[in-house]
Amino acid sequence: MDNVSLSVKPGQFVTVVGPSGCGKSTLLRMGSGLLPVSSGEVRRSDETLGYVFQDATLLPWRTVQKNVELFCELRGFDRGERKQRAKDAIELVGLSGFNRHYPAALSGGMKMRVSLARSLTLDPPLFFFDEPFGALDEITREYLNTELLRIFALAGFGAVFITHNLYEAVFLSTDVLVMSSRPGRILKSFKVPFPYPRHLDLRFDPAFAELTGEVSEVLRDE
Amino acid sequence: MSTTRRSSSLLRSSTYRLGPPIVVFLVVLGIWYAISLSLDPDRQFLLPTPNEVIDVGFVNQDNLFQVLEGLLWTLAVSMSGLVIAIVLGMTSAIMMSQAKWIETSFYPYAVIIQTVPILAIVPLVGLWLGFGFTSRVVVCVIISIFPIITNTLFGLQSVPASFHDLFTLHRANRLTRLFKLQFPNALPAIFAGFRISAGLSVIGAIVGEFFFRKGIPGLGRLLDLYRARLLTEQLFTALLFSSLLGILVFWGFGVLGKMAVGKWHETT
Numbered sequence: 001m002d003n004v005s006l007s008v009k010p011g012q013f014v015t016v017v018g019p020s021g022c023g024k025s026t027l028l029r030m031g032s033g034l035l036p037v038s039s040g041e042v043r044r045s046d047e048t049l050g051y052v053f054q055d056a057t058l059l060p061w062r063t064v065q066k067n068v069e070l071f072c073e074l075r076g077f078d079r080g081e082r083k084q085r086a087k088d089a090i091e092l093v094g095l096s097g098f099n100r101h102y103p104a105a106l107s108g109g110m111k112m113r114v115s116l117a118r119s120l121t122l123d124p125p126l127f128f129f130d131e132p133f134g135a136l137d138e139i140t141r142e143y144l145n146t147e148l149l150r151i152f153a154l155a156g157f158g159a160v161f162i163t164h165n166l167y168e169a170v171f172l173s174t175d176v177l178v179m180s181s182r183p184g185r186i187l188k189s190f191k192v193p194f195p196y197p198r199h200l201d202l203r204f205d206p207a208f209a210e211l212t213g214e215v216s217e218v219l220r221d222e
Numbered sequence: 223m224s225t226t227r228r229s230s231s232l233l234r235s236s237t238y239r240l241g242p243p244i245v246v247f248l249v250v251l252g253i254w255y256a257i258s259l260s261l262d263p264d265r266q267f268l269l270p271t272p273n274e275v276i277d278v279g280f281v282n283q284d285n286l287f288q289v290l291e292g293l294l295w296t297l298a299v300s301m302s303g304l305v306i307a308i309v310l311g312m313t314s315a316i317m318m319s320q321a322k323w324i325e326t327s328f329y330p331y332a333v334i335i336q337t338v339p340i341l342a343i344v345p346l347v348g349l350w351l352g353f354g355f356t357s358r359v360v361v362c363v364i365i366s367i368f369p370i371i372t373n374t375l376f377g378l379q380s381v382p383a384s385f386h387d388l389f390t391l392h393r394a395n396r397l398t399r400l401f402k403l404q405f406p407n408a409l410p411a412i413f414a415g416f417r418i419s420a421g422l423s424v425i426g427a428i429v430g431e432f433f434f435r436k437g438i439p440g441l442g443r444l445l446d447l448y449r450a451r452l453l454t455e456q457l458f459t460a461l462l463f464s465s466l467l468g469i470l471v472f473w474g475f476g477v478l479g480k481m482a483v484g485k486w487h488e489t490t
Contacts, residue, residue, distance in 0.1 A: 034387055051391055057384045061406045061486045073402075074392040102486045 004186055005040075006177060008158040010125050015161040015169040017219065018179030024162045027184075028128045031160070050119030050127035050157065054134055056111035058103040058118075064090065065099040068118045075122070082121075089117035092151060109140040113147070120155060129161040133168070142200055145171055153196055166219070167203060170212050178218045188218045270455045279459025289444060289456070293463050296440035299355065300427035300471070303362020304420055310363065311370030311419075312412070318371075319378040319404065320396070329375075336368035340426075344433045354437045358430035365426035366419040373415030377408025410487045413479030420471040428464060441467070 004027065008014050016024050029035040031042050032049055058067045068086040077085070090096060093113040103111055112132055119127065133141045145168060152159065163169050169176050176190040190211065194202060202208050251272060258271045270278075280286055314332070318325035344361055351357045381404055389399050431442025439447065441464050448457035 032391060034390060049391065053384055053387070055384055057382075057388055059385065059403070059406070061409070061483070070388070070402075071392050074389065074394050074398065104486060 004179070004184060006160070006186070008126060008160055010156055010158045012175065013152060013159045013161065013173045014175045014177060015163060015173040016177045016179055017163060017166060017169045017215065018184070019181045019219070020164065022179045022181035023184035024179060025130050028130050028160065028162060032128055044126065046125045048122050048124040048126075050122065050124040052112070052115050052119060052127070052129045052132045054131045056103070056108075056115040058111055058114055060103050062102075063099065064095065064101050064103070064106070064114050067103065067114055068121060071118055072121050085121040086117075089120040090114075092120060092154070093117045094147070107140075108136050109144055112136070112144060116148070116151070120151070123155070125157055127157045127159045129159060131162050131164070134163070134165075141165075141168065146198075146200060148172065149196065149198060166212050166215050170208060170215065171198065171203060176215055178215060190215060267452060267454055270458065275455045275458045278453075278455035279462075285456055285459070289441070289460050289463055292439055292441045292444045292460065293467060295438050296424070296427045296431070296442065296464075297467060299358045299430070299440060300362050300420075300423040300467075303359045303426060304366055304423040306359065307363045307367040307370055307419060307423065308416065311367045311415075312374050315371050315374035315378065316400070318375055320400075325375070332368060332371045335364060340365055340429065344430065348433055352436070353434040357434045358427060358440075361430035362423045362426035365429070366423040369415040369418040369422070370412075373411040373418075374408055377411030378404040380411070381407045409483045410479070413475070413482060417472055417475040417479065420475045421468050424464070424468045424471055 004023075006014060006016075006027075016027065018024055026035065028051075030037045031044075032051055033042075059070065062070070065083075065086055068089055069082045072082040072085055087099070090099060093116055095110060095113055095117065098106070098110070103114070106114065115132070133144050136144065149172060161169075161172060170190075170192055173192050176192060178187045178189070179185065180187050192211065194205075194208070254269070255271055258266065258269045261269060278285060279289065314328065318328060340361070343364060347357050347360050347364075351360060378400075385403060385407070386399075389403055394402070427440065428442035428445070431440045432446055435443060441460055444460045445457065445464070448454070448460060
């Protein structure tokens with residue numbers, strides 16, 4: 001990576017697109033502290049961070065409820081608080097009634113929602129999403145895109161979202177950054193003008209197509 | 223109507239499961255009779271017919287009780303050995319999982335325990351610790367500890383990296399990581415290890431008794447005795463109970479494993 005800089009405020013949804021191997025995931029791993037920062041610096045106003053990985057990373061021996069409680073548990077919240085927060089988060093992602101299921105019994109999309117709920121319990125001001133919907137089918141992905149925007153509007157966090165799907169990028173974001181590979185640089189950043197709440201039909205809007213086309217062109221030229 | 227359908231399908235599935243082994247059992251029984259009856263009468267003691275085995279070994283209560291007492295004693299020895307092996311094995315595996323240098327220092331010796339011929343160690347154990355209960359238990363521990371160490375260690379170390387990331391992100395310390403992540407992750411492997419070791423500890427108890435003849439005779443001692451006196455009917459009875467004990471222990475730990483992790487893990 002070379003001279004990459006980005007900042008996110010609550011209410012801002014920044015998506016990073018780029019070819020595989022350009023260091024998109026590395027950016028998040030360094031930003032979160034999972035990887036040591038080789039050069040440069042990371043500043044966060046609050047230590048609490050939501051992080052949704054490519055894989056739902058649910059612990060198979062815990063039920064949905066217990067999985068969602070995990071982060072509160074690790075951070076030492078007491079039992080009652082933990083339970084209540086998990087219950088609220090599960091409700092927010094629309095999975096009430098599945099509290100006692102084990103992850104193995106859930107579909108890919110439901111697992112991602114549990115994964116999201118798990119981070120929501122901490123009410124973080126900032127969320128990292130590392131290609132969370134990459135492994136899902138198109139219909140589930142579209143559905144989860146709208147779900148994510150609904151929750152984004154409610155919870156009001158700032159988001160850094162990694163994807164290689166341009167439609168997803170433009171649909172979700174306030175800002176789209178296009179990265180190049182080796183060295184990973186930010187080629188161009190786009191402001192997405194469409195107001196929230198956004199509906200899936202937005203994808204068939206000519207203005208949407210035009211913006212997506214521009215992003216695609218930058219990506220192709222690199 | 224739906225209940226009859228369910229019960230008939232239950233019947234069918236148990237027929238599928240129990241049918242084949244029963245057929246095999248009957249065939250083996252038939253071959254046994256055929257060989258036994260085809261032997262010269264003065265050589266028939268080498269393979270008595272199944273009903274002679276039942277007459278002498280089961281119907282004769284003195285003989286039966288002798289074998290049953292031996293069975294209980296062997297069970298006590300093997301389970302004591304197994305419990306010690308579980309405690310020692312899991313403790314050492316947990317320690318090895320906590321520091322690479324502990325693992326590299328001690329793991330080779332765990333492998334040696336496994337590979338050295340047990341029959342070569344057994345007499346030594348007798349010389350050092352006497353020829354009674356203690357030595358028998360020690361043999362059980364030696365023979366059954368390795369699967370517990372390897373399986374526990376494997377389970378603790380095979381946590382996916384992304385799970386570790388979650389715990390790193392939320393500042394979990396070493397103990398939290400061990401108890402909330404590595405240990406639950408290891409449970410299926412640990413129970414698989416228990417099952418293998420339980421069978422081995424029964425073998426260890428029986429082998430030990432061939433060498434250590436003090437105290438109440440267990441199944442191993444009885445097997446040796448019946449063999450020496452050519453009491454083949456009783457020898458067969460004791461053999462039957464030895465394998466039943468092995469099966470029982472193996473099955474018991476299978477059930478225990480299912481109870482512990484069956485809700486989220488497919489155990490075979």
